[in-house]
Amino acid sequence: MLPAAHRVTDAASFREATRRGRRASSRTMVLHLVAADSAADETGRAAPARIGFVVSKAVGGSVVRNRVQRRLRHLVSARLSSIPVGSVLVIRALPASAASSWARLGRDLDSCLTTVAGQRGAPA
Incomplete structure (x- = not known):
């Protein structure tokens, strides 16, 4: 399970990442990454990387979608240190x-x- 600080919960962040973010894809997934302009939050501490998941009905029924999301969440939680x-x-x-x-x-x-x-580092 991802800690609450590492979750994307607002639609604006999802929209910004999918529209403005760097994109990479494979046979099983598409990733969109928006690097932070500032790595500190309002308290001056380093802001954590935030991750969101989109698993549509095209993937399968609710049981299948939830299984895919759980697997991805588990895989990402093990790789949090590699996300900027x-x-x-x-x-x-x-x-x-x-x-x-x-x-x-x-x-x-x-x-x-x-x-x-x-x-x-590449231009957008």
Whole structure:
């Protein structure tokens, strides 16, 4: 489970990440990353990376969607240190994620994270 400080809960953050963020995709998912302009929150502490998930009905029924989201959430929680501080990451599951193994989802997530993190310095 992701701590509450690491969750994206507002629609504006989802919208900003999907429209403005760096994008990387694989067979099972699409990642959108918006790097923080400032890595500190209003109290002066480093703002944590925030992650949101989009798992549509195209992935499957509610049981399948919830399973995919739980798997992705678990995989991301193990990789929080590799996500830039203060950034917003949105992970959109594709229909192929429903039938994919943990190992496949992990490889795809690592590959996409490497791609979007490497693009951070590139112009938008």
